[in-house]
Amino acid sequence: ETGVTQSPTHLIKTRGQQVTLRCSSQSGHNTVSWYQQALGQGPQFIFQYYREEENGRGNFPPRFSGLQFPNYSSELNVNALELDDSALYLCASSFRPVTEAFFGQGTRLTVV
Amino acid sequence: AQSVTQPDIHITVSEGASLELRCNYSYGATPYLFWYVQSPGQGLQLLLKYFSGDTLVQGIKGFEAEFKRSQSSFNLRKPSVHWSDAAEYFCAVGAGSNDYKLSFGAGTTVTVRA
Numbered sequence: 001e002t003g004v005t006q007s008p009t010h011l012i013k014t015r016g017q018q019v020t021l022r023c024s025s026q027s028g029h030n031t032v033s034w035y036q037q038a039l040g041q042g043p044q045f046i047f048q049y050y051r052e053e054e055n056g057r058g059n060f061p062p063r064f065s066g067l068q069f070p071n072y073s074s075e076l077n078v079n080a081l082e083l084d085d086s087a088l089y090l091c092a093s094s095f096r097p098v099t100e101a102f103f104g105q106g107t108r109l110t111v112v
Numbered sequence: 113a114q115s116v117t118q119p120d121i122h123i124t125v126s127e128g129a130s131l132e133l134r135c136n137y138s139y140g141a142t143p144y145l146f147w148y149v150q151s152p153g154q155g156l157q158l159l160l161k162y163f164s165g166d167t168l169v170q171g172i173k174g175f176e177a178e179f180k181r182s183q184s185s186f187n188l189r190k191p192s193v194h195w196s197d198a199a200e201y202f203c204a205v206g207a208g209s210n211d212y213k214l215s216f217g218a219g220t221t222v223t224v225r226a
Contacts, residue, residue, distance in 0.1 A: 004155075033213070042116075042202050042216035043156070056213055090155055092214075100146070101214060103156040 004093050004104035012110045013081050021076040021107045023091030031055070032074040033101060034066060035090040043090055049074055050096070078109075086111045114139040114205045118217035125193050126225050133188040133220050135203030144206035145186040146214065147177055151199045159201075162186060173197070198224040 005024045013019050025032050031050045035043035045058035049068035063079040072093070078085055088108050092101035115138045125131050137143055144163050148156040160171025167179040177188045186203060200221050204214040 006155075035214075035216075042204075042218050043214075045213045045215070048213065058213070092156075100158060100161050102158065103148075105155040108153075 004091055004102055006089075006091050006104040006107050008107060009105065010108045010110075012112060015081055015083060015111055017081050018077065018079045019081060019109060021078075021089050021091075021109070023074045023076070023093075023104060025072045025074065025091075025093035026102050029093035029095045029102075030072050031094045031096060032068055032072065033092045033094070034074070034076045035092065036060070037088040037090055037106070038084075039087070046076070081111045083111050085109065114143060114207055114215045116203050116205050116215055116217035118201075118203055118220050120220045121218070122221045122223070124223045124225060127195055128192050131188075131190045131193045131197070131222065133201050133203075133222070135186045135188065135217060136184050137186060137203070137205045138184065139205055139207065141207075142181075145177075145179060146204040146206070147171065147175070147186075147188045148202045148204060148216075149173075149199050150202065150219075156202065159188070193222075193224055195224045195226070198222055 007022045033048040034046040037043040046060050047057040048055045052068045065077045068074045088106045090106045092103045094101045117136045146161045147159040150156050159175050162169050162179045175190050200219045202219045203217045
């Protein structure tokens with residue numbers, strides 16, 4: 001059984017660019033959630049996908065968007081990058097009705 | 113909406129001493145409660161969870177936590193700390209089995225001194 005994997009582990013982008021982060025959910029899980037963790041803070045919920053549909057969204061602007069694929073892997077897309085988007089982006093997968101979420105190692109995004 | 117407060121930003125403890133990390137939550141119904149640990153530059157690892165039933169829950173790495181509804185608390189404890197326990201600890205609350213959104217506290221950094 002494989003855990004949650006994210007790619008890439010690190011990347012650097014320029015302000016105004018677009019970025020795509022990827023997540024493979026844990027085997028048997030059909031729900032993926034994305035979180036943003038700024039330096040020195042707790043993770044903040046961005047959105048969740050369940051069976052390929054968005055199933056809840058946190059307080060993030062529309063330039064944060066996502067997808068979930070039939071194999072339940074997921075992408076997080078961020079357009080028009082801003083300096084404040086620099087953070088660790090965490091993906092978590094889970095299986096309903098169980099609520100425990102298992103996290104990947106994260107993608108460290110730096111916007112310069 | 114649910115929220116979590118971790119009153120202690122940083123705790124220093126001697127190796128072999130006991131550890132208690134505080135967590136207070138705000139939620140109208142019975143919450144789902146979690147403790148996660150994060151080592152530098154790493155993702156989050158689930159230590160333990162509370163859904164219902166026995167209010168004292170056991171987790172991995174010798175940790176336990178107690179749910180106290182009257183105090184809206186879910187404090188994490190370990191009787192004897194090891195140097196490898198140095199990390200950041202996050203308490204999180206979920207609203208229920210149909211809502212996987214987790215609200216996290218700001219975290220408590222634990223330093224272990226020899």
